[in-house]
Amino acid sequence: MINAATLLTIVLIAGVTYLTRIGGYVVLRNRTLSARAAAVMEAAPGCVLISVIAPAFVSRNPADLLALAITFVAATRLSMLPTVLIGVASAGLLRHLIG
Amino acid sequence: MSISQAVEAAGDGSGSEFRRGVTSCAPVLFGTIPYALVLGAQATQKGLSTVELSMMTGLNFAGGSEFAAIQLWTSPPHIVLIVAITFLVNSRHLLMGAALAPFLRDLPRRKVFPALFFLCDESWALGLADARQRAAAGITPAFSPRYYMGAALAMYLTWVGFTTLGAVLGPMLGHVETFGFDMAFPAVFLVLMRGMWTSMAAARPWLVSLVVAALFYLFVPGAWYVAAGAVSGLIAAWLMAGDA
Numbered sequence: 001m002i003n004a005a006t007l008l009t010i011v012l013i014a015g016v017t018y019l020t021r022i023g024g025y026v027v028l029r030n031r032t033l034s035a036r037a038a039a040v041m042e043a044a045p046g047c048v049l050i051s052v053i054a055p056a057f058v059s060r061n062p063a064d065l066l067a068l069a070i071t072f073v074a075a076t077r078l079s080m081l082p083t084v085l086i087g088v089a090s091a092g093l094l095r096h097l098i099g
Numbered sequence: 100m101s102i103s104q105a106v107e108a109a110g111d112g113s114g115s116e117f118r119r120g121v122t123s124c125a126p127v128l129f130g131t132i133p134y135a136l137v138l139g140a141q142a143t144q145k146g147l148s149t150v151e152l153s154m155m156t157g158l159n160f161a162g163g164s165e166f167a168a169i170q171l172w173t174s175p176p177h178i179v180l181i182v183a184i185t186f187l188v189n190s191r192h193l194l195m196g197a198a199l200a201p202f203l204r205d206l207p208r209r210k211v212f213p214a215l216f217f218l219c220d221e222s223w224a225l226g227l228a229d230a231r232q233r234a235a236a237g238i239t240p241a242f243s244p245r246y247y248m249g250a251a252l253a254m255y256l257t258w259v260g261f262t263t264l265g266a267v268l269g270p271m272l273g274h275v276e277t278f279g280f281d282m283a284f285p286a287v288f289l290v291l292m293r294g295m296w297t298s299m300a301a302a303r304p305w306l307v308s309l310v311v312a313a314l315f316y317l318f319v320p321g322a323w324y325v326a327a328g329a330v331s332g333l334i335a336a337w338l339m340a341g342d343a
Contacts, residue, residue, distance in 0.1 A: 001148050005175040010151065012178065013168060013185040014158035020189040021215045024196025025203060033197075039301075039340035040333050041194050045163065046295050047308040047336070048187040049288040051328030052167045054312035056285050067282055075289035081133055087286030091279030 063098040067091035113245050120225070120249020127221045128257045131162075135258055137283040138165055139265020145172040149266040156262040160255060161219065163291060164188040165262075170284060171322055180322055187329050191295075195223045202230045202242035214244060217251035220294075225250045303339055308332030 033041070056068050071087035078086070135156075142152040147169075156165060164185040171181055195218060203211050226247035234241035296302060312328025319327070 001150050002154075003148075003151070003175075005178070006147065006151050007154075009168075009176045009178050009181055010155045010158060012182045013155070013164065016182055016186045017159050017161045017164060017189050017192070018216060020186065020192035021196060021218045022212060024193040024198075025200045025211065025215060026196075028193065028197035028200065036337055036340040038194075040336045041190060042295075042297075042301065043304040043336035044187055044329075044333060045189075045191045046292050046302070046305045047332030048167065048184060048325070048329045049163065049292055050305045050309045051312035051325045051332070052170055052184070053285045053288050054309055054324060054328055055316045056282075057309065058313045058317055067279065068285060071282055071286045072289060075286060075293055078290075080131075080287065080290045081129070083290050084133055084137070084283050084286045087282040088279045091282035093279070095279060 061095070063094035064091065066098070067094045116243050116245035117249040120243075120246040120251075121253045122249075123225055123229075123246075124221060124250040124253045128253060131221075131254070131257055132261050134162065134283075134287055135261035136265035136268070137280060137287075138162065138169060139262040139267070140269035140280070141265075141284075142169050142172075142262075143266050143269035145169055146174050147172070147266070149263060152266040153259060153263045157259045159185075160217070160258060161185075161189050161192075162258065163288075166284060166287060167325075171325065173322075177322060180326065184325055184329070192218060195220075199223065199227055199230075199242075202227070202234075202240075205240055206242075206244065210244065214248065214251070217248070217255055219251070219254055221254050222247060222251035300339070304332040304336040307335040 056064065059065055059068070067087065067090040070090040071083065074083045074086040138156070139152055142155075143149070147155070155168070159165060167184050167188050168181050171177065171184065196215065199218075206214075226242065229246055230242040233243065292305065308328040308331060311331040312324045315324035315327040
C-alpha cells in the first residue's frame with residue numbers, strides 16, 4: 001500500500017512546502033525584498049506551471065493542439081470549473097472526431 | 100489579559116467568527132471539488148495507492164504542486180526533481196507569508212506556526228482581505244484567527260476528502276486520455292496563471308519558460324524540460340527586472 005520511495009517523496013515535499021509557508025513569516029517579516037528578488041519570486045510559480053504543461057503546446061496530435069487552443073481561450077475568460085469542463089470535453093470530442 | 104484572550108474578546112463570539120470563515124470560503128470550495136477529483140483519479144493512474152495520495156494531499160496540502168508532482172510522477176519517483184519543483188511552485192507562499200506577517204505580530208508563535216500549515220491561496224486571500232477590511236473599519240485586532248481557520252479548515256477537509264474520493268473512483272474511470280481528462284491539467288494551470296497575471300511585461304518570463312521547456316521536451320530526453328523551463332524563466336525575470 002505504501003512504497004518507501006513514495007513515502008520519502010511525500011514527506012520531503014510536505015516538509016519543503018511547510019518551509020515555504022513559515023519562511024515568509026520568519027525571514028521576511030522585518031525586511032524588504034529588492035525589486036529584482038521580488039520580481040523573480042512573483043514570476044516563479046507561473047514559470048513552473050507553464051513549464052510543466054509545455055509538452056501540450058508542442059503535441060503532434062492536431063486534435064490536442066486545437067483542444068489546447070480552446071482551453072487557453074476559456075482560461076482567459078472563465079473560472080476554474082467551466083474551463084476544466086470545456087478543456088476536457090473539447091479534448092475528448094476532438095480526439096474522437098479528428099483522431 | 101493574555102494576547103489570545105484579547106483576540107477572543109475582540110471577536111463577537113469565537114464560534115461565529117469560525118462560521119463566518121467557513122461561509123466566505125464556500126463558493127471557492129465548489130470550484131475546488133472537480134479539481135480535487137481529477138487529481139485523485141490521475142494519481143491512481145500514475146500508480147499511487149489511495150493511502151499514498153491521501154497522505155500527499157493531507158501532509159502537503161498545496162494543490163498546484165501536487166498536480167505538478169503527479170504530472171512528473173514515475174515509478175520510482177524522481178525525488179530531487181519533484182522536491183525542487185514543489186519548492187518552486189510553492190515559493191509564492193514566501194511572499195504570501197511576508198504579506199500576512201504584519202497582521203500576525205500580536206499572536207504567539209505557538210499559534211502562528213500551526214495556523215500557517217493551513218496557508219493556501221484561498222485562506223490567505225480571504226484572511227488578508229478580511230484583516231485589511233477590519234483594519235480600515237478600526238476593528239482591533241484586524242486579523243481574526245478564527246475566521247482564517249474557518250476558511251482554511253473548510254478548504255483542507257474539502258481538498259483531502261475529494262482528492263481521496265477521486266483516487267477511490269479513479270480506477271473505475273479507465274484511461275483518462277480516452278475521455279480528454281488529461282486536458283484538466285493545462286486547464287487548471289492556465290486558470291491559476293490567469294489569477295497570477297499582472298501585466299504583459301510581468302508575464303514575459305513565462306513565455307521564456309514555455310519556449311525553453313518546449314524545446315527541451317522535444318530535443319532532450321527525460322523530464323529535464325521542467326527544470327530548464329523554470330530556471331530560464333527565473334533568469335529572464337531577474338534580467339528583465341533591471342529594465343523595468
